[in-house]
Amino acid sequence: MIDVEAVRKHLDALAKPPRSMGRLEDLACQLAVVQQRLDPVTRPRRVVLFAGDHGVVASGVSAWPSAVTGMMVATIAGGRATSSALAKAQDCDLRLIDVGVIDPPSLVADFARIAAIAPGTSDLADGPAMTVQQFDAAWAIGAEEAEAALAGGHRVLIAGEMGIGNTTPAACLTVLLADAPVDGAVGRGAGADDAMMTRKVRIVTAATARARAMLDADPRAAIAAVAGFEIAAMAGFFAAAAGGGATLLLDGYVATAGALIAERLAPGTARTMIAAHRSAEPGHAAALAHLGLEPLLEWDMRLGEGSGALVALPLLDSAAALLSGVATLAEIGA
Numbered sequence: 001m002i003d004v005e006a007v008r009k010h011l012d013a014l015a016k017p018p019r020s021m022g023r024l025e026d027l028a029c030q031l032a033v034v035q036q037r038l039d040p041v042t043r044p045r046r047v048v049l050f051a052g053d054h055g056v057v058a059s060g061v062s063a064w065p066s067a068v069t070g071m072m073v074a075t076i077a078g079g080r081a082t083s084s085a086l087a088k089a090q091d092c093d094l095r096l097i098d099v100g101v102i103d104p105p106s107l108v109a110d111f112a113r114i115a116a117i118a119p120g121t122s123d124l125a126d127g128p129a130m131t132v133q134q135f136d137a138a139w140a141i142g143a144e145e146a147e148a149a150l151a152g153g154h155r156v157l158i159a160g161e162m163g164i165g166n167t168t169p170a171a172c173l174t175v176l177l178a179d180a181p182v183d184g185a186v187g188r189g190a191g192a193d194d195a196m197m198t199r200k201v202r203i204v205t206a207a208t209a210r211a212r213a214m215l216d217a218d219p220r221a222a223i224a225a226v227a228g229f230e231i232a233a234m235a236g237f238f239a240a241a242a243g244g245g246a247t248l249l250l251d252g253y254v255a256t257a258g259a260l261i262a263e264r265l266a267p268g269t270a271r272t273m274i275a276a277h278r279s280a281e282p283g284h285a286a287a288l289a290h291l292g293l294e295p296l297l298e299w300d301m302r303l304g305e306g307s308g309a310l311v312a313l314p315l316l317d318s319a320a321a322l323l324s325g326v327a328t329l330a331e332i333g334a
């Protein structure tokens with residue numbers, strides 16, 4: 001068993017003053033413990049982007065119309081989104097899965113897959129966002145993607161999302177599963193104004209009160225009531241990836257909502273996770289704390305699409321290089 005002590009011992013024996021690489025050494029410990037090897041690998045790696053729409057957008061919680069989800073799906077398919085540029089820069093394989101976009105473009109890219117469950121969720125302000133069957137279907141699509149990535153030899157996996165309105169279900173899930181207060185969980189997302197924020201707080205308060213009443217008796221029904229297809233798919237992805245021994249690099253607030261679901265339904269999933277960053281969304285800190293994760297970066301990023309994880313990915317490469325590529329003090333005669 002490789003524990004933190006064993007990794008520290010290895011790092012302290014290298015040709016450098018002990019602990020001189022600071023927090024990179026903490027990351028090296030995390031990576032080695034997750035992979036259970038002193039020479040962890042970070043290649044090949046893959047980001048899987050799940051896209052879906054949200055009925056709650058009709059209740060006025062986002063600065064953007066749902067049509068933008070399909071536009072961004074087209075942009076990702078065309079290789080010109082932020083996530084596309086970062087994945088290319090970081091030598092990271094990218095896949096794009098439509099799990100429920102209202103206005104989907106015709107996808108032609110070979111890395112794209114259409115697995116739409118419905119044209120968007122129902123409005124969680126009026127009733128359950130989805131049925132338990134739909135939740136299970138989304139989870140299964142995510143799990144399938146994780147299994148395919150593992151079968152392809154991918155060692156580091158990232159889940160990302162695109163879905164206008166999805167910071168509202170993310171806030172609901174953070175309240176429901178991480179016990180965050182509503183006003184600490186609701187943020188401006190992609191640019192909500194004050195009136196939208198007021199509506200968002202009211203909707204999250206009511207929806208989480210309804211979901212909480214079901215949580216103990218029927219956790220999947222409670223979660224399905226306030227989730228999104230892409231969030232449920234990320235949860236299934238995380239649980240299956242963790243079960244298969246992958247290292248998960250966790251993105252922002254919305255991806256972490258998926259992680260909260262995964263940890264609730266498949267306990268232990270978070271042990272394989274490294275939190276890439278703390279998003280500017282105010283609820284992210286509470287969600288990460290609930291999972292016992294400390295973010296690598298606090299850079300005020302608030303995009304999603306796996307972007308924060310892609311930005312942090314080279315830090316994993318550096319940690320792995322430190323563990324594998326450096327001579328020992330004994331070897332140099334010091």
Ligand SMILES: Cc1cc2ncn([C@H]3O[C@H](COP(=O)(O)O)[C@@H](O)[C@H]3O)c2cc1C
Nearest residue numbers: 062161162163164165166167189190303304
């Ligand atoms: C052009 C554009 C690209 C994006 N890429 C990710 N998001 C992010 O913002 C959205 C969530 O914020 P809200 O809940 O406020 O709608 C999601 O689509 C998320 O992936 C984007 C948003 C926009 C507008």
Ligand SMILES: O=C(O)c1cccnc1
Nearest residue numbers: 252253254279302303304
């Ligand atoms: O942190 C995130 O995941 C996030 C923040 C704002 C908008 N969309 C996603």
